[in-house]
Amino acid sequence: MEKETRLFEPGLFYVQAATLFRRIASLIHTAAARRASLIIHAMHERLSFHIKRNSALHRLNPLTKLTLVLGLVLISFLSPWYWTPHALLLIVIIPLSFVGKVNREFFRAFLRLILPAASFLFFMQAFFQPVGGTVIFKIWFLDITKESLLFAFRNAMRIAVMVSSFTLFLLTTHPSELMSDLTRRGLPGQFAYVIISTLQILPQMQAKAQTIIAAQRSRGLDTQSSFLRRMGSLGPLVGPLVFGSLVEVEERAIAIEARGFTSTQIKTSLYEISDTSLDRTIRWILILLVIITLLLKLWLS
Amino acid sequence: MRETAMQRQKTGSWLNIGSNFNTMTWVLIPVAIAINIAIGQIVVLLKLPVFLDSIGTVLVAVICGPWAGALTGALSNTIWGLAIDPNALPWWPVAFFIGLVAGLCANAGLFKSWWKVVVTGFLVALTAATISTPIAVYLFGGITASGSSFITAYLLQTGQGVLQAVFSTSFLVEPVDKITTCMLAFAIVQGLSKRFLARFPRPENVEAEGGANQTQLYIAVGVVVLLVLFAAFVLRNVLGG
Numbered sequence: 001m002e003k004e005t006r007l008f009e010p011g012l013f014y015v016q017a018a019t020l021f022r023r024i025a026s027l028i029h030t031a032a033a034r035r036a037s038l039i040i041h042a043m044h045e046r047l048s049f050h051i052k053r054n055s056a057l058h059r060l061n062p063l064t065k066l067t068l069v070l071g072l073v074l075i076s077f078l079s080p081w082y083w084t085p086h087a088l089l090l091i092v093i094i095p096l097s098f099v100g101k102v103n104r105e106f107f108r109a110f111l112r113l114i115l116p117a118a119s120f121l122f123f124m125q126a127f128f129q130p131v132g133g134t135v136i137f138k139i140w141f142l143d144i145t146k147e148s149l150l151f152a153f154r155n156a157m158r159i160a161v162m163v164s165s166f167t168l169f170l171l172t173t174h175p176s177e178l179m180s181d182l183t184r185r186g187l188p189g190q191f192a193y194v195i196i197s198t199l200q201i202l203p204q205m206q207a208k209a210q211t212i213i214a215a216q217r218s219r220g221l222d223t224q225s226s227f228l229r230r231m232g233s234l235g236p237l238v239g240p241l242v243f244g245s246l247v248e249v250e251e252r253a254i255a256i257e258a259r260g261f262t263s264t265q266i267k268t269s270l271y272e273i274s275d276t277s278l279d280r281t282i283r284w285i286l287i288l289l290v291i292i293t294l295l296l297k298l299w300l301s
Numbered sequence: 302m303r304e305t306a307m308q309r310q311k312t313g314s315w316l317n318i319g320s321n322f323n324t325m326t327w328v329l330i331p332v333a334i335a336i337n338i339a340i341g342q343i344v345v346l347l348k349l350p351v352f353l354d355s356i357g358t359v360l361v362a363v364i365c366g367p368w369a370g371a372l373t374g375a376l377s378n379t380i381w382g383l384a385i386d387p388n389a390l391p392w393w394p395v396a397f398f399i400g401l402v403a404g405l406c407a408n409a410g411l412f413k414s415w416w417k418v419v420v421t422g423f424l425v426a427l428t429a430a431t432i433s434t435p436i437a438v439y440l441f442g443g444i445t446a447s448g449s450s451f452i453t454a455y456l457l458q459t460g461q462g463v464l465q466a467v468f469s470t471s472f473l474v475e476p477v478d479k480i481t482t483c484m485l486a487f488a489i490v491q492g493l494s495k496r497f498l499a500r501f502p503r504p505e506n507v508e509a510e511g512g513a514n515q516t517q518l519y520i521a522v523g524v525v526v527l528l529v530l531f532a533a534f535v536l537r538n539v540l541g542g
Contacts, residue, residue: 117387121445128444128454151442163387170383190327194372197331198380205335209343223347230347234485237343238356242489245332250497253328261324 049109049170057100057168061279062178063185069165071286076161078293080300082150085157093164102171106164109171114163118156125152175199181273189267193256205245212240321366321404325500329365333357334377338385351478354381358396359403359425359486363412364501367404374400391440395433402428403483407506414509415521418487422480423528429479430471437467449474473532480525 052058057065072092076085097106126149134146179192213223216236222229260267334357341354358377362370374396382390406412406421437445437453443463444450449470456466490498490507498504 114387121388121441124450125442125444128450128457155441159387162390166383190322193327194330194376195380197328198334198376201331201335202338202380202384205332205339206342209339213343213346227349230349234343234347234349237347238340238485238489239492241339241343242336242356243492245336246329246493246497249325249328249332250500253324253500256328257324261327 049105049167050174051102051105051171052174053101053172055099055101055172057096057102057172059274060172060282061273061275062173062181063275064279064282065169065173066178067283067286069169071290072165073162074290075293076158078290078297080297082154085154085161089157089161089164093161093168097168097171100168100172102168105171106168109167110164114160114167117163118160121159122152122156125155177271177273180269180271181275184269184273189261193261201245205241208244209237209241212237318368321369321502323502326361326365326369326502329361329501330369330373330376333361333373334380336360337373337377338381341381351481353478353482353485355396355399355479356482356486356489358400359483360489362400362404363407363486363490363506364498364503365404366503367401367408369502370400370404371397372400374398388445391436392433394436395429398428398432399425399479408503410506412483412487412490412506415484415487415518416524418483419480419521419524422483423476425483426475426479427472430468430475433471434464434468437471438463443467473535477525477529477532480528484521484525 072088076088079085094103094106097103100106126144136144136146136149138144176196179187179196183189183192216233217223221233221236223233224230336357337354340356341352344351344353355374355377358370358374361373375393378389378393378396382388382393402425403421406424411417411421411424437443443453443457443466452473453466453470456469457463461469487507491509495504498507
């Protein structure tokens with residue numbers, strides 16, 4: 001009897017310990033899963049920038065906003081005057097972010113995405129552009145001239161105008177809103193499918209890539225040492241990712257085929273997207289402005 | 302889906318754009334764009350000196366047709382530019398032509414064995430260098446935000462013209478990248494089942510010839526290594542002289 005209890009008690013201890021351990025493990029697991037879902041969520045947020053607010057900019061027709069963006073980009077690249085991109089950024093784009101009530105998100109994107117890209121381009125060009133004669137200073141074989149600085153500054157501002165106007169557009173327009181409006185105007189539904197579907201698949205794919213990298217590393221895959229080893233580890237990373245995602249293609253094709261994807265009948269839309277006379281006026285004004293800029297450029301040069 | 306067999310007989314001219322697109326193509330394109338971007342990021346993580354950001358484009362171009370590949374490339378660069386790196390945005394014509402040329406090469410039967418794939422990769426690289434040169438020169442004045450601009454800068458300082466400097470830089474950088482891309486795409490296609498491939502518009506593009514075996518792979522790798530050495534030799538000569 002005594003012997004039995006002695007045998008039993010450590011057993012009970014082990015059972016309790018195991019339960020406790022399992023509970024802790026499950027807690028850690030939930031925490032990890034929550035963090036992973038947060039990361040995926042953050043990625044998803046990053047791809048569809050859209051922020052739902054009620055503002056004049058949000059209420060504009062998506063095509064009007066797209067015309068605005070393309071118009072701003074074309075004007076900043078075609079304009080014959082040096083300060084046009086700088087002025088566009090300060091006078092048009094930043095005030096528009098306040099009109100759209102997305103100024104805080106816009107500035108965050110500006111700091112994180114646009115500023116690094118623009119300043120990298122600025123430094124590359126300022127150092128390596130071999131134009132001009134007014135040398136300001138000299139490092140090794142590189143001349144920093146006044147002309148190259150000005151040139152780099154304008155190019156960086158053009159890139160900044162391009163990206164910040166697109167950011168503003170993505171912040172105030174939901175992708176599916178734009179796509180349903182364009183489909184209504186005659187864009188084939190397949191294009192809309194490709195764009196919307198890419199925006200959904202991309203975060204999933206990036207998460208899958210992270211999982212594959214972690215799994216292969218835990219099996220001992222070398223991702224950090226010599227060049228040949230890293231080149232060799234490309235296969236075990238690319239293979240599972242590509243074959244895994246290609247498997248889903250066929251099922252998805254059958255699924256959307258069954259829902260009338262290739263049907264040529266005119267489809268009705270659940271959402272009504274407004275297109276007012278104000279929208280049409282803005283679009284025409286922008287097209288005129290672009291044409292005027294082009295003519296000025298041709299005339300002045 | 303049953304149309305594919307009929308479509309295959311109709312695909313005479315490469316200008317027949319519609320024949321590139323069936324439901325499978327439309328579903329493959331988003332996946333290919335995501336593959337482009339995900340592999341591009343894996344390569345950055347592994348710190349390899351190549352981009353490999355057009356494997357999905359080449360894949361679509363080969364099994365669906367040149368125009369589907371071109372569309373994939375253009376959309377891929379646009380989405381990459383808007384979501385991840387703004388400097389990628391102006392280069393969408395390059396990706397467009399990569400898809401187009403890879404598809405045309407595949408239509409001409411240049412995607413059926415390892416050494417032919419190397420030829421395809423070389424032609425794609427030549428196209429990419431040709432298309433990217435005017436963009437780099439007229440939009441950026443020759444110096445772009447890519448790391449290879451260091452070589453361009455050096456060539457410019459040695460007194461070469463902007464056009465020559467940019468073109469010779471991309472001609473040094475592109476072949477290795479594009480040949481590796483095409484070889485990886487070929488390896489992926491070889492791993493797919495015939496039943497799966499038959500659902501796409503142009504499965505006949507990748508029917509492997511008798512000799513898609515190990516020896517050919519080694520010959521192809523050897524050719525690539527020789528090309529790399531040749532590029533390094535040219536680079537040393539250019540920099541030395």
